[in-house]
Amino acid sequence: MSDFRRIIAKRKRQDFVFNIVGIVCTLVGIVTLGALLFNLLSDGLARLDWTFLTSFPSRFAARAGILSSWVGTLLIMFVTACAAVPLGVAAGVYLEEYARRNWVTNLIEINIANLAGVPSIIYGLMALGLLVYQFRLGQSILTGGLTLAFLILPIVIVATREALRTIPQGIREAAYALGSTKWQVVRHHLLPYSVGGTMTGIIIALSRAIGETAPLITIGALTFIAFLPPSPVKSAPPFVSSEWLFSPFSVLPIQMFNWVSRPDQDFVVNAAGAGLVLIIVTLSLNAVAILIRYRVRKRIKW
Amino acid sequence: MKDLDRISSAASLAAGRRPSPEAAPTAARRLAYLKERVIESLLFLAAFSSVAITLGIVGTLIYESSTFFAHVPLWDFLTDTLWTPLFASPRFGIVPLIAGTLVTTAVALMVALPIGTVVAIYLSEFAPPTLREIVKPTLELLSAVPTVVYGYFALQFMSPLLQKLIPGLPTFNMLSAGVVMGIMIIPYVSSLSEDAMRAVPMALREGAYALGANKIVTALRVVYPAALSGIVSSYILAISRAIGETMIVAIAAGMQPNLTLDPREPAATITAFIVQVSLGDLPHGSIGYQSIFAAGITLFLLTLVFNILGYVLRRRFREVY
Amino acid sequence: MAEAKMDRQDRTRGGRAEERTRTPVAVQQSDARVAASHPATKAEVQSLNFFYGKLQALKDINIAFPSNRVTAIIGPSGCGKSTLLRCFNRIHDLYPDTRYEGRITLQPSGVNIIDPATDPVEMRMRIGMVFQKPNAFPKSIFENVAFGLRLLGEKRSVIEEKAERALRSAALWDEVKDRLKESAYALSGGQQQRLCIARALATDPEMLLFDEPTSALDPIATARIEELILTLKEQVTIIIVTHNMQQAARVSDDTAFLYLGELVEFSRTTKMFENPSNKLTEEYITGHFG
Numbered sequence: 066m067s068d069f070r071r072i073i074a075k076r077k078r079q080d081f082v083f084n085i086v087g088i089v090c091t092l093v094g095i096v097t098l099g100a101l102l103f104n105l106l107s108d109g110l111a112r113l114d115w116t117f118l119t120s121f122p123s124r125f126a127a128r129a130g131i132l133s134s135w136v137g138t139l140l141i142m143f144v145t146a147c148a149a150v151p152l153g154v155a156a157g158v159y160l161e162e163y164a165r166r167n168w169v170t171n172l173i174e175i176n177i178a179n180l181a182g183v184p185s186i187i188y189g190l191m192a193l194g195l196l197v198y199q200f201r202l203g204q205s206i207l208t209g210g211l212t213l214a215f216l217i218l219p220i221v222i223v224a225t226r227e228a229l230r231t232i233p234q235g236i237r238e239a240a241y242a243l244g245s246t247k248w249q250v251v252r253h254h255l256l257p258y259s260v261g262g263t264m265t266g267i268i269i270a271l272s273r274a275i276g277e278t279a280p281l282i283t284i285g286a287l288t289f290i291a292f293l294p295p296s297p298v299k300s301a302p303p304f305v306s307s308e309w310l311f312s313p314f315s316v317l318p319i320q321m322f323n324w325v326s327r328p329d330q331d332f333v334v335n336a337a338g339a340g341l342v343l344i345i346v347t348l349s350l351n352a353v354a355i356l357i358r359y360r361v362r363k364r365i366k367w
Numbered sequence: 368m369k370d371l372d373r374i375s376s377a378a379s380l381a382a383g384r385r386p387s388p389e390a391a392p393t394a395a396r397r398l399a400y401l402k403e404r405v406i407e408s409l410l411f412l413a414a415f416s417s418v419a420i421t422l423g424i425v426g427t428l429i430y431e432s433s434t435f436f437a438h439v440p441l442w443d444f445l446t447d448t449l450w451t452p453l454f455a456s457p458r459f460g461i462v463p464l465i466a467g468t469l470v471t472t473a474v475a476l477m478v479a480l481p482i483g484t485v486v487a488i489y490l491s492e493f494a495p496p497t498l499r500e501i502v503k504p505t506l507e508l509l510s511a512v513p514t515v516v517y518g519y520f521a522l523q524f525m526s527p528l529l530q531k532l533i534p535g536l537p538t539f540n541m542l543s544a545g546v547v548m549g550i551m552i553i554p555y556v557s558s559l560s561e562d563a564m565r566a567v568p569m570a571l572r573e574g575a576y577a578l579g580a581n582k583i584v585t586a587l588r589v590v591y592p593a594a595l596s597g598i599v600s601s602y603i604l605a606i607s608r609a610i611g612e613t614m615i616v617a618i619a620a621g622m623q624p625n626l627t628l629d630p631r632e633p634a635a636t637i638t639a640f641i642v643q644v645s646l647g648d649l650p651h652g653s654i655g656y657q658s659i660f661a662a663g664i665t666l667f668l669l670t671l672v673f674n675i676l677g678y679v680l681r682r683r684f685r686e687v688y
Numbered sequence: 689m690a691e692a693k694m695d696r697q698d699r700t701r702g703g704r705a706e707e708r709t710r711t712p713v714a715v716q717q718s719d720a721r722v723a724a725s726h727p728a729t730k731a732e733v734q735s736l737n738f739f740y741g742k743l744q745a746l747k748d749i750n751i752a753f754p755s756n757r758v759t760a761i762i763g764p765s766g767c768g769k770s771t772l773l774r775c776f777n778r779i780h781d782l783y784p785d786t787r788y789e790g791r792i793t794l795q796p797s798g799v800n801i802i803d804p805a806t807d808p809v810e811m812r813m814r815i816g817m818v819f820q821k822p823n824a825f826p827k828s829i830f831e832n833v834a835f836g837l838r839l840l841g842e843k844r845s846v847i848e849e850k851a852e853r854a855l856r857s858a859a860l861w862d863e864v865k866d867r868l869k870e871s872a873y874a875l876s877g878g879q880q881q882r883l884c885i886a887r888a889l890a891t892d893p894e895m896l897l898f899d900e901p902t903s904a905l906d907p908i909a910t911a912r913i914e915e916l917i918l919t920l921k922e923q924v925t926i927i928i929v930t931h932n933m934q935q936a937a938r939v940s941d942d943t944a945f946l947y948l949g950e951l952v953e954f955s956r957t958t959k960m961f962e963n964p965s966n967k968l969t970e971e972y973i974t975g976h977f978g
Contacts, residue, residue: 087489155413184611235823244813276513
């Protein structure tokens with residue numbers, strides 16, 4: 066009998082020990098995240114001021130700023146969103162509502178699964194060979210935006226499909242039974258009801274794209290750029306111009322990379338500042354996505 | 368009224384008249400059908416774009432590296448131990464780059480796999496549900512941080528920290544890059560493994576508990592093996608992610624190719640090399656330009672192998688439950 | 689005597705108009721008798737076979753569904769009742785590997801519903817369906833009812849008028865007239881089901897198909913819907929699938945009993961429950977199986 070008690074006690078101890086081990090391991094990730102944020106804040110918070118945000122980079126650390134980089138990031142994100150969102154949502158709708166079970170559908174699904182696992186720098190290489198040189202789009206904002214759009218496409222497609230899957234089949238049957246065509250069901254019901262979930266996925270995808278560095282370096286984004294792309298709005302007819310699409314550019318993560326790679330420690334502070342801006346933007350986007358997901362779940366309970 | 372209906376329909380059938388025109392599509396209906404087909408075709412093209420992108424990637428890599436392999440014998444490429452394509456007398460051995468990739472990946476996996484698995488077991492079998500609800504998204508935030516920020520952290524924080532522990536550690540080294548990369552990869556392992564373990568039916572656990580097993584034994588002997596294909600597919604995803612990582616290693620491990628298995632030394636990975644060359648001037652068609660595509664196709668093949676493995680395992684995992 | 693036997697045969701086989709029209713005189717004579725005891729047929733199912741892939745779910749079904757009456761389809765689980773119902777509005781078309789054989793002739797137009805050349809979308813606009821689980825759209829109450837009308841491209845004033853009419857027919861108007869803009873999900877289960885009925889009625893369908901409409905509802909809501917069905921049959925022909933025999937007895941004029949994909953018996957409800965012709969029917973009705 067005391068044997069029995071001993072075994073039980075040992076088992077209880079094992080559980081207790083593992084509880085501790087589990088908590089410690091979980092903390093590793095969380096503590097690191099905290100250390101990272103703290104590190105960045107302590108190094109760079111002081112540097113964040115209006116001049117930093119509105120100055121061009123410079124050889125002098127104290128005068129260098131992130132103006133050209135965050136404008137570049139904004140423009141690139143615009144192109145990325147315009148390309149990836151319609152393409153990804155359309156693909157997701159097709160795969161979820163229209164596609165039949167045949168080899169073409171399997172091929173498409175395998176491709177999407179594979180693309181999600183391709184390292185981001187490979188997208189850069191493809192864009193370099195294909196977009197920059199073959200299609201002669203140059204080392205421009207258009208190229209950069211398209212590259213990132215291809216990169217996040219699988220995420221948008223998966224998010225759209227997941228959002229469509231939450232709609233119960235009964236709703237589709239009700240809509241069909243009233244005499245809707247397939248497109249009418251998609252347009253009047255499926256897209257409006259799934260917009261919350263899809264939005265969440267799109268925002269997360271964009272927040273990933275903002276932090277991407279390697280593919281943009283590969284296509285030839287500049288690391289030192291002291292001018293802004295030409296404005297899309299002009300004062301002479303036709304009042305809008307697409308020149309900016311073909312302009313060279315830099316983005317925030319590349320600027321940070323450039324500064325952190327310098328041996329001169331003064332630039333480290335700048336890098337931290339840029340990193341803070343990057344983290345704030347990324348975390349805010351993630352927070353917005355989570356908020357949308359929460360609100361949508363509250364609004365429509367299937 | 369109903370009798371008349373009956374008589375007239377009976378009469379019309381007897382007379383052999385065809386069914387009413389509602390059965391034949393009107394012009395308006397035909398136009399509507401055309402619109403439906405056009406929309407379906409457009410949506411199909413959008414879905415097919417994924418195939419086009421893959422073709423674009425594979426095509427570009429093959430095309431651009433074919434000129435490289437016309438100049439450089441494959442044997443040299445695979446076995447030479449020096450990678451100096453931009454030198455006056457260039458050497459094109461990919462081995463140092465592969466070594467750099469493998470060592471950083473190994474360090475990262477030694478951090479991510481054990482910690483990620485323990486976290487997954489803890490969250491799935493031990494932690495109270497509220498804790499799980501808080502911890503899981505927080506850990507997923509780890510993978511949301513841009514990798515260039517991780518590179519900064521590795522260089523500015525982790526490296527000095529490790530230098531205190533390991534005297535003589537150079538500023539650029541594969542260890543700090545690998546460790547930080549490992550921590551970044553933890554959520555890949557923990558989230559997917561936890562999902563796999565949660566999918567194991569309660570009935571299996573109850574069988575073990577009913578025999579008097581405690582939690583850890585049930586977790587290790589029952590749940591973990593049952594969820595194995597999902598767990599292994601998460602490991603493979605982690606491997607693939609580590610192999611393809613660029614910025615952390617470019618910033619913290621240095622960009623000098625160095626054939627060594629010692630993580631305390633600096634080295635360049637395949638990805639870091641591509642970045643380094645891209646930062647400089649790259650005349651289209653030069654040997655430097657071609658060399659990044661040769662490196663790229665090597666990287667692509669490496670990750671392809673793991674991606675296929677992971678895909679096969681994930682399909683098996685979904686079929687079981 | 690002979691005519692009576694012929695009538696009974698016609699009932700179980702599905703009367704074929706051709707057989708009765710040998711001469712115009714014969715038509716008038718037999719149709720007078722027909723009019724007395726058989727109302728006009730709304731939909732004639734003739735030699736209907738249905739396949740899910742290789743599995744044959746319906747075998748040689750022949751039924752003439754009378755106009756402006758309620759016909760119930762009963763039978764144990766898996767007998768094919770819902771499958772038969774879903775043939776009428778071609779909902780099976782949405783799923784792969786389904787195949788129809790035979791005819792379902794819609795009167796008075798004579799169109800064959802399951803002919804591949806027939807437009808399923810049009811059939812669905814003319815034949816409405818109410819499902820087992822209320823599936824109101826996550827829109828407002830008004831928008832739910834208006835949806836079918838919008839598909840037809842009706843004008844705003846017409847939509848409002850027809851929506852109100854439909855909600856009145858569904859005995860829901862008084863409960864929702866002050867909150868038409870509220871979400872449909874704010875309604876109770878029974879109310880949502882009546883909303884779905886209103887939604888189906890709004891486009892003036894020729895037939896209404898009910899697929900076990902009250903199996904997800906409490907007894908009070910069930911009773912209200914059964915009342916509703918009895919009033920609706922003046923407007924539309926109704927087919928109701930139910931696994932609840934007492935409901936069939938309460939609500940329907942005629943009943944079809946299906947077993948393992950075959951029609952066992954089809955007769956007036958009172959006759960089927962008091963004096964069924966077929967032994968199998970009797971066993972089912974008395975609860976020996978199913």
